Amino acid sequence: MIRGHARHPAIVVFLSGIALTAAVQRDAWPAEAYPVKPIRMVVGYPPGGANDLVARAIATRMGPRLGQQVIVENRAGAAGNIGTELVARAAPDGYTLLLASVASFAMSPALLGKVPFDPINDFAPVTQAVVVTSLLSVHPSMPVRSLKQLVALAKKQPGALNYASPGRGSIAHLASELLWITAGIKLNHVPYKGGGPAVVDVVAGHVEVMFSLISTQTPHVRSGRLRALAVTSARRSAALPDVPTVAESGYPGFEASGWLGLVFPARTQPSVVDRINKEAVAVLGLRETQAQLEDLGLDPETSTPAAFHALIKSDYARWDKVVRAAGLRQQ
Numbered sequence: 022m023i024r025g026h027a028r029h030p031a032i033v034v035f036l037s038g039i040a041l042t043a044a045v046q047r048d049a050w051p052a053e054a055y056p057v058k059p060i061r062m063v064v065g066y067p068p069g070g071a072n073d074l075v076a077r078a079i080a081t082r083m084g085p086r087l088g089q090q091v092i093v094e095n096r097a098g099a100a101g102n103i104g105t106e107l108v109a110r111a112a113p114d115g116y117t118l119l120l121a122s123v124a125s126f127a128m129s130p131a132l133l134g135k136v137p138f139d140p141i142n143d144f145a146p147v148t149q150a151v152v153v154t155s156l157l158s159v160h161p162s163m164p165v166r167s168l169k170q171l172v173a174l175a176k177k178q179p180g181a182l183n184y185a186s187p188g189r190g191s192i193a194h195l196a197s198e199l200l201w202i203t204a205g206i207k208l209n210h211v212p213y214k215g216g217g218p219a220v221v222d223v224v225a226g227h228v229e230v231m232f233s234l235i236s237t238q239t240p241h242v243r244s245g246r247l248r249a250l251a252v253t254s255a256r257r258s259a260a261l262p263d264v265p266t267v268a269e270s271g272y273p274g275f276e277a278s279g280w281l282g283l284v285f286p287a288r289t290q291p292s293v294v295d296r297i298n299k300e301a302v303a304v305l306g307l308r309e310t311q312a313q314l315e316d317l318g319l320d321p322e323t324s325t326p327a328a329f330h331a332l333i334k335s336d337y338a339r340w341d342k343v344v345r346a347a348g349l350r351q352q
Contacts, residue, residue, distance in 0.1 A: 055115055055293055059090040062118045065104030067097045071236055071317060075151055075281050076120040078313050082304040100190055101125040102136055109138035113286040115293035123279040124192055127336040131344040132190045133351055140337055144284040146329040148298050151319040153279035154254040155193040156235040158247040160226050168251045168270040175206040183209045184230035185223050187216040195340060196253045196277035197232040198347040203272055235260055236318035254278040260318040282329055294326055
């Protein structure tokens with residue numbers, strides 16, 4: 022007979038074993054069964070843009086592999102910061118993903134000095150998805166056919182040249198500022214509300230120089246309405262393979278590409294992060310996915326969660342230095 026709080030040693034061991042087994046099963050269940058419901062992938066930009074198209078290319082192919090829908094949810098506003106903050110505050114249960122961008126994770130913090138989330142500590146990186154390349158081009162009437170010639174003209178006529186970008190704080194804007202600093206020149210910035218309006222004015226000859234995502238300009242370069250000079254990525258773009266990189270054009274080591282990638286809220290289970298990393302890497306490795314993204318001027322590139330976290334940290338520091346050097350931080 023068991024009296025009071027006394028327990029027979031064999032019974033204690035038996036009961037402890039049951040409790041331990043139950044605890045292990047309880048902790049392991051979410052990872053083993055995951056996912057048991059649809060996953061939402063938040064995009065901080067409107068439908069139809071490059072961010073949205075990348076998210077949908079991944080989501081539509083990853084859903085069948087997971088046995089659950091991956092639903093793209095557009096939460097546009099504040100240069101992507103609204104959607105980014107939403108995911109930072111979401112439950113870390115593996116059912117809210119963000120298609121993160123360097124603009125929100127490194128450029129906005131650098132420009133604004135403060136954003137309503139911590140890019141380094143509020144997220145669990147999953148994988149990089151694509152490299153976002155910017156393209157420097159000019160109107161065909163311009164007497165330059167290379168970056169070297171553009172730099173020479175800008176030095177000969179200081180303050181005379183204007184360049185269009187998709188907007189202040191965009192990937193293209195900060196990539197251009199880094200290039201001007203590197204080359205020792207200064208062009209007048211003409212920001213637009215998106216790459217579409219900017220390219221219209223450059224094609225029309227209202228602005229001489231264009232700096233925007235390669236996807237915005239590729240059709241106009243191919244038709245001869247713009248003359249491409251250089252891309253900002255470390256490697257040439259598959260969309261315009263004949264266009265040299267900035268590094269090849271006289272500035273060795275220059276690289277100012279952006280990126281898009283997947284992140285969860287911080288404290289998401291590592292097993293869940295690893296599962297989504299595995300499926301996203303597989304999807305981005307499919308030839309049909311790569312062809313779809315390359316047609317947009319985007320180069321698929323995946324990584325481990327640790328490598329992606331390192332990239333976020335390095336770009337956070339890098340673009341802060343560029344913004345400070347260019348005197349762009351808001352006061």
